[in-house]
Amino acid sequence: DSGVTQTPKHLITATGQRVTLRCSPRSGDLSVYWYQQSLDQGLQFLIQYYNGEERAKGNILERFSAQQFPDLHSELNLSSLELGDSALYFCASRRASGADTQYFGPGTRLTVL
């Protein structure tokens, strides 16, 4: 158990809809990272927050947004969903900023029908 929690575990929705994925980092970790893993792909970095502020952006679509709240949990919002958005979405956390060892949650599997 990494100490990072993600909810929900599974999510099934229809095209055009909007969903919110939630992540709680390890106790004391200030950085939260979001990654997407599509079928047979590596993990693609989406976005990072550090202590409530956006710190880095990767291959995140404009239809996607995220935020980190004062209690350090983070939410990833996916809107106008398309079939191609079906993927595993992982959250990771780290004590500080930077990019060395990150600890991953169990992921949310999103299926868009």
Add this chain to the structure above:
Amino acid sequence: DQQVKQNSPSLSVQEGRISILNCDYTNSMFDYFLWYKKYPAEGPTFLISISSIKDKNEDGRFTVFLNKSAKHLSLHIVPSQPGDSAVYFCAASGTGANNLFFGTGTRLTVIP
């Protein structure tokens, strides 16, 4: 543009033998490398890492080797155990970077 590549999607090894998983990278600015292990329905779990100032790092049955001139790293598991069967991801980062760059993974199967 895939900056971290794992060219073998799968590998099968007999229990007790050595497993060697390979990873290549293209960005010469990368200076920190990690291996993660992933079981189905779970998130990636950190396994071992190496800084570019070293060429080898060992942790129990796991050893990571780094060849900077070839931009290549490998993970050796000796001896391999059935519980090692998982997908292994190589990841890299560079000074000032805020995220990790991942390879596409190698599925290791250790046959009892």
